[in-house]
Amino acid sequence: MIPDYLAEFFGNKFIGYLIAAALPLFLWILPYALYAVYAERKVSAFMQDRIGPNRVGPKGLFQTIADILKLIQKEDIVPASADKPLFVMAPYVIFAGTFAAFAALPFSSIYIGSNINLGVFYIMAVSSFSVVGILMAGWAGNNKYSLYGAMRSVAQIVSYEVPALLAIVSAVMVIGSLNLNEISEMQTAYFWNWWIFGGPVVGIKKFLLIIPMTIAFIIFFIASLAEVNRTPFDIPEAESELVAGFHTEYTGMKFAMFFLAEYGNMFVVSAISVSIFFGGWQSPFGYLGNSLGISWLIPVEQVFWFLFKGSLLVLVQMWLRWTLPRLRVDQLMTVCWKYLTPYAFINLVLIGIITLF
Amino acid sequence: MKEYLKNTWLGIYTVLVGMKVTISHLFKPKVTIQYPDVRVKLPERARNRLYVNIDDCIGCDQCSRACPVDCITIETVKAVPGEDLGTTSNGKRKALWVTKFDIDIAKCCYCGLCVYPCPTECIWMTDVYEFSEYNRDNLIYHFSNLTPEEAEQKKLNYQKFEEEKARQKAAVQAVNNPNKQDSGNLS
Ligand code: SF4
Ligand code: SF4
Numbered sequence: 117m118i119p120d121y122l123a124e125f126f127g128n129k130f131i132g133y134l135i136a137a138a139l140p141l142f143l144w145i146l147p148y149a150l151y152a153v154y155a156e157r158k159v160s161a162f163m164q165d166r167i168g169p170n171r172v173g174p175k176g177l178f179q180t181i182a183d184i185l186k187l188i189q190k191e192d193i194v195p196a197s198a199d200k201p202l203f204v205m206a207p208y209v210i211f212a213g214t215f216a217a218f219a220a221l222p223f224s225s226i227y228i229g230s231n232i233n234l235g236v237f238y239i240m241a242v243s244s245f246s247v248v249g250i251l252m253a254g255w256a257g258n259n260k261y262s263l264y265g266a267m268r269s270v271a272q273i274v275s276y277e278v279p280a281l282l283a284i285v286s287a288v289m290v291i292g293s294l295n296l297n298e299i300s301e302m303q304t305a306y307f308w309n310w311w312i313f314g315g316p317v318v319g320i321k322k323f324l325l326i327i328p329m330t331i332a333f334i335i336f337f338i339a340s341l342a343e344v345n346r347t348p349f350d351i352p353e354a355e356s357e358l359v360a361g362f363h364t365e366y367t368g369m370k371f372a373m374f375f376l377a378e379y380g381n382m383f384v385v386s387a388i389s390v391s392i393f394f395g396g397w398q399s400p401f402g403y404l405g406n407s408l409g410i411s412w413l414i415p416v417e418q419v420f421w422f423l424f425k426g427s428l429l430v431l432v433q434m435w436l437r438w439t440l441p442r443l444r445v446d447q448l449m450t451v452c453w454k455y456l457t458p459y460a461f462i463n464l465v466l467i468g469i470i471t472l473f
Numbered sequence: 474m475k476e477y478l479k480n481t482w483l484g485i486y487t488v489l490v491g492m493k494v495t496i497s498h499l500f501k502p503k504v505t506i507q508y509p510d511v512r513v514k515l516p517e518r519a520r521n522r523l524y525v526n527i528d529d530c531i532g533c534d535q536c537s538r539a540c541p542v543d544c545i546t547i548e549t550v551k552a553v554p555g556e557d558l559g560t561t562s563n564g565k566r567k568a569l570w571v572t573k574f575d576i577d578i579a580k581c582c583y584c585g586l587c588v589y590p591c592p593t594e595c596i597w598m599t600d601v602y603e604f605s606e607y608n609r610d611n612l613i614y615h616f617s618n619l620t621p622e623e624a625e626q627k628k629l630n631y632q633k634f635e636e637e638k639a640r641q642k643a644a645v646q647a648v649n650n651p652n653k654q655d656s657g658n659l660s
Pocket of ligand 2: 525529530531532533534535536537547590591592593594595596
């Protein structure tokens with residue numbers, strides 16, 4: 117495990133763990149967010165038959181870097197009537213929630229920030245921490261639209277947590293572990309051992325599990341879209357109604373922080389889906405390192421597969437965003453309470469019955 | 474219950490239909506025209522910036538009178554005998570010096586009404602549409618090919634000619650009716 121290795125290398129547990137904790141931030145979140153924004157713009161452009169950014173660098177690859185450089189130079193405006201401490205703190209609170217979730221993500225068999233037994237539970241808990249940040253941001257900006265966005269966001273995230281957790285619980289009932297690293301390890305070898313395909317269970321049970329697991333995944337995926345405020349559930353930041361929702365009053369780097377957090381969150385929820393349903397860091401068809409006999413290649417491949425699968429799900433989120441229109445508030449609540457939650461419950465019971473045998 | 478299941482099915486199904494539509498657009502040709510690099514060919518009768526071929530202009534002022542926003546200002550001076558202004562390309566004899574031909578393109582509404590009445594077809598729409606300026610005065614286009622000094626000269630010439638004519642007339646009158654009082658140039 118890399119954290120232990122680093123701790124040994126520096127002769128100090130604290131420094132080692134600190135550096136290990138910062139690794140995903142610098143090696144993944146920042147570059148990923150930069151290129152996720154780029155991908156989002158390209159995907160939206162392609163879906164609308166446009167070209168998208170193509171001026172800065174080859175194919176516009178440096179567009180978001182230029183944007184960030186621009187945002188850094190912007191004046192940092194705090195509105196005169198804003199609640200200053202809350203206003204300044206909010207972006208960091210939101211980002212902290214996102215970043216904290218990365219601690220329990222198993223990037224590879226040798227790297228997981230914190231190999232805790234309650235991984236899934238922990239991530240679900242800290243990622244809803246961002247609700248506090250959103251409410252802070254909306255309230256502190258002293259702008260009616262921000263507050264409106266924040267209120268909607270809170271209502272939305274709190275209600276969608278129910279089907280999301282029910283879906284996760286039903287999956288965890290089969291899996292029997294909350295440790296994401298362990299969950300990933302179970303789905304070893306080939307993709308038919310992924311939990312969405314019934315996992316490494318043998319016999320008829322495996323086939324019985326496929327449908328409930330798929331339903332669980334779909335429910336979790338829809339609910340997670342709502343939790344990261346993506347279209348069709350983007351009413352908290354509905355541009356056409358609320359300017360930009362809770363981050364209307366923010367400028368410069370604080371604004372960029374919100375974006376970083378949003379894209380970070382997208383990856384976190386995708387990573388949870390990947391770890392639980394799609395084999396985590398396991399390769400779908402065996403490892404190149406194994407067949408070539410290069411043992412150090414395996415963890416690298418695992419990192420690749422994990423990030424690849426996560427990014428793929430992020431792309432699906434973008435795909436959905438540019439496909440669907442925004443739901444109304446009442447429709448949002450209908451989808452959550454009248455559809456997702458009952459289905460999640462039925463699914464839970466179904467999986468419970470299947471696991472009995 | 475049936476309604477409920479139907480709704481669920483419709484929800485999932487319609488989302489999938491939408492996703493199919495959007496993904497199919499990934500592979501469609503792009504419609505973007507990257508404007509400063511690529512330009513669309515303008516329609517043949519597109520109306521853009523005006524141009525006046527002053528060599529053909531006979532100074533008849535018809536364009537200016539046709540203009541609904543009065544953005545063409547024309548001043549002319551008659552040519553004195555002996556000055557040959559030549560002819561226009563369609564054979565009309567030019568008899569007026571066009572000392573001033575200004576078009577305030579900032580006011581122009583591109584209606585094209587000035588183009589039609591021109592007897593020599595010397596005012597027309599070009600295909601230039603990029604002519605923004607930092608200073609509004611630069612949008613007043615001067616088409617007259619006479620310098621201000623030359624224009625002044627022409628005016629002076631004409632005045633002199635008129636005076637000359639008046640004097641001659643007076644002289645002729647004096648010769649013809651010697652007993653009549655010189656009652657001015659009213660002939
Ligand atoms: S195009 Fe119309 S508005 Fe412009 S100068 Fe000619 S008559 Fe006037
Ligand atoms: S109508 Fe033609 S000839 Fe007459 S003043 Fe205008 S441009 Fe000159």
